[in-house]
Amino acid sequence: MMMKRLISILPVLAVATLFAQTPAGYWQQRVEYQIDVRLDDQSHAVQGRAKLKYYNNSPDTLRRVFFHLYWNAIQPGSSMASRAQKGTDTRLYNALSALQPGETGRQEIFSVLQNGGAVSYRVNETIMEVTLSRPLKPGDFDVYDIAWQAQAPACVIRGGRNSPAGVAYSFTQWYPKMCAYDRSGWHADPYIGHEFYGVFGSFKVDITLPKKYMVAATGVLQNASIIGFGYEAEGVKPPPNYGFVNVWKFAADNVHDFAWSADPEYVHEKVQARDGLTLHYIYRPSEAATPVFREMQDMTTRLLPYIETTFGPYLYPQFSFVQGGMRGMEYPMMTLLDISGADWRNPVAVTHEWMHNWYYGMIGNNENDETWLDEGLTSFASTDVLFQYDTALAQKRLRYAYEAVGQRNNLNDEPMSTPANLFANEENLSYCAYSKGEVFMWQLRYIVGDEAFRKGLLHYFSDWHFKHPEGTHLLRTMERVSGMELDWYYAGWIKALKQIDYGVESVRADGSSATKVVLKNHGSLPMPAEVRVEYADGTAERHYIPLDVQYGSRKIAEGVFRHEPWRFAADTYELRLEKPVSAVKSVEIDPDRWTADVKRDNNRKTP
Numbered sequence: 090m091m092m093k094r095l096i097s098i099l100p101v102l103a104v105a106t107l108f109a110q111t112p113a114g115y116w117q118q119r120v121e122y123q124i125d126v127r128l129d130d131q132s133h134a135v136q137g138r139a140k141l142k143y144y145n146n147s148p149d150t151l152r153r154v155f156f157h158l159y160w161n162a163i164q165p166g167s168s169m170a171s172r173a174q175k176g177t178d179t180r181l182y183n184a185l186s187a188l189q190p191g192e193t194g195r196q197e198i199f200s201v202l203q204n205g206g207a208v209s210y211r212v213n214e215t216i217m218e219v220t221l222s223r224p225l226k227p228g229d230f231d232v233y234d235i236a237w238q239a240q241a242p243a244c245v246i247r248g249g250r251n252s253p254a255g256v257a258y259s260f261t262q263w264y265p266k267m268c269a270y271d272r273s274g275w276h277a278d279p280y281i282g283h284e285f286y287g288v289f290g291s292f293k294v295d296i297t298l299p300k301k302y303m304v305a306a307t308g309v310l311q312n313a314s315i316i317g318f319g320y321e322a323e324g325v326k327p328p329p330n331y332g333f334v335n336v337w338k339f340a341a342d343n344v345h346d347f348a349w350s351a352d353p354e355y356v357h358e359k360v361q362a363r364d365g366l367t368l369h370y371i372y373r374p375s376e377a378a379t380p381v382f383r384e385m386q387d388m389t390t391r392l393l394p395y396i397e398t399t400f401g402p403y404l405y406p407q408f409s410f411v412q413g414g415m416r417g418m419e420y421p422m423m424t425l426l427d428i429s430g431a432d433w434r435n436p437v438a439v440t441h442e443w444m445h446n447w448y449y450g451m452i453g454n455n456e457n458d459e460t461w462l463d464e465g466l467t468s469f470a471s472t473d474v475l476f477q478y479d480t481a482l483a484q485k486r487l488r489y490a491y492e493a494v495g496q497r498n499n500l501n502d503e504p505m506s507t508p509a510n511l512f513a514n515e516e517n518l519s520y521c522a523y524s525k526g527e528v529f530m531w532q533l534r535y536i537v538g539d540e541a542f543r544k545g546l547l548h549y550f551s552d553w554h555f556k557h558p559e560g561t562h563l564l565r566t567m568e569r570v571s572g573m574e575l576d577w578y579y580a581g582w583i584k585a586l587k588q589i590d591y592g593v594e595s596v597r598a599d600g601s602s603a604t605k606v607v608l609k610n611h612g613s614l615p616m617p618a619e620v621r622v623e624y625a626d627g628t629a630e631r632h633y634i635p636l637d638v639q640y641g642s643r644k645i646a647e648g649v650f651r652h653e654p655w656r657f658a659a660d661t662y663e664l665r666l667e668k669p670v671s672a673v674k675s676v677e678i679d680p681d682r683w684t685a686d687v688k689r690d691n692n693r694k695t696p
């Protein structure tokens with residue numbers, strides 16, 4: 090066990106309370122889980138009992154409630170399998186179709202009680218509908234008691250047993266999870282591969298399993314001094330366990346999901362990254378994996394101060410970077426990383442899954458309805474954070490996102506506002522949510538300017554942590570901090586399939602002492618324009634042309650010429666340079682490539 094001390098002070102969130110927080114009348118539900126789960130590692134059988142206290146803070150009377158039973162998707166012929174087949178995800182389809190009876194995920198409900206009395210329920214594969222015997226009124230709460238059994242499935246998507254890196258158990262989306270009910274009603278979305286949304290609340294989870302396993306989980310281990318495994322405080326010696334199981338007692342508050350994993354070979358290293366925050370690194374040691382997890386410790390502790398001052402403080406007492414699962418996946422207070430050795434993409438995976446604890450974890454948006462809102466922001470944040478660690482890698486990621494958008498920005502694509510479950514295939518989802526979502530943020534920064542943008546990120550965090558925002562709330566925050574109107578950008582980029590294509594049409598003499606530059610908008614999404622003029626004498630200057638519909642301007646650096654706004658519907662714009670055309674070497678629009686201009690070869694012109 091390794092323990093480093095790197096104490097810094099919790100950054101105070103320097104956010105004024107000047108601006109409105111959540112909209113008037115905002116409400117959200119709350120749930121308190123108490124789960125007792127037992128795992129038999131011979132049969133992979135799981136027995137569970139969940140007691141939920143569910144608070145109805147909505148203005149509506151609820152006559153039924155819904156639960157997710159995600160593991161029911163892990164079987165041949167499931168809706169997830171059909172969907173994978175239709176969406177040409179052959180890997181997933183084949184993996185699900187090949188599952189033997191002993192490898193499927195099955196969640197079988199024994200009983201559901203409402204306040205101690207049995208109620209009727211109906212299981213529709215991954216969704217359980219419970220008809221309440223007594224309606225749940227606004228302001229009231231219910232206690233639901235669910236007994237279930239399950240079989241831990243083979244690891245074909247996200248969690249399961251025996252992950253690609255060899256981790257014995259990755260318990261993700263594993264318990265009957267309350268569906269979210271919000272201003273749009275119930276979100277009883279079937280699990281067909283994507284995506285997640287939960288109710289904020291607390292978890293108390295007791296995990297009983299053979300004592301040889303070490304467990305990593307969401308939350309803080311409550312009986313660390315008895316369990317040990319590196320969770321105990323320095324100097325504490327756990328008592329010997331003469332039994333054959335351990336009961337691991339975890340607790341977490343202000344989270345909307347709970348994951349855990351277990352392996353007999355896990356090692357556990359931890360770093361106190363600052364006052365009140367311990368980072369845990371839990372993995373199966375090997376010649377390939379150990380150096381990766383050691384480097385991860387260095388990287389994450391170095392990046393933490395930047396992350397907290399840029400995106401908002403991490404508000405839980407611990408975070409765990411855990412080897413396990415299939416591909417990287419975010420969970421509150423932990424991530425499961427499918428890392429088994431050196432790979433240039435490791436820092437990307439680590440920063441990406443970690444930053445999800447801001448976008449999705451603490452700011453709990455609906456990942457299914459607005460996948461871009463967490464994947465786009467997380468991808469942006471990961472690249473932004475990597476600029477503090479490995480500039481070349483960050484630059485590569487930035488260009489990758491822009492190139493992906495440039496290559497595929499055509500009108501046959503699906504809009505970014507498509508819910509995750511409805512994308513035609515994985516490729517479209519990935520392109521829209523990740524690449525186009527990331528570029529949405531970089532372009533937003535270009536439009537409002539870095540200072541207002543960074544301020545907006547902190548305001549968004551301050552207004553929406555432990556809550557459930559939508560994309561328009563992010564937009565409103567950015568409008569407030571920048572003093573600009575941004576709905577034209579949101580409408581074109583998120584809701585519709587508009588594309589950016591600007592060009593320099595002509596550079597001609599305007600009399601003997603001036604030059605007239607004609608700029609042209611060939612595209613369907615207008616943007617403020619930045620123009621760089623190079624002169625024959627080696628000097629250069631910058632010009633900034635805001636859009637009229639912005640009703641404002643970003644902060645302009647000293648020496649940049651600001652011009653009258655470009656009317657958004659006008660195809661062309663005339664820019665006058667106070668030098669003769671003979672002095673002009675070249676004129677280039679968007680020279681820093683901050684817009685996803687689909688046709689760049691018309692962006693630069695010589696007279």
Ligand SMILES: [Zn+2]
Pocket residue numbers: 441445463464467
């Ligand atoms: Zn992600």
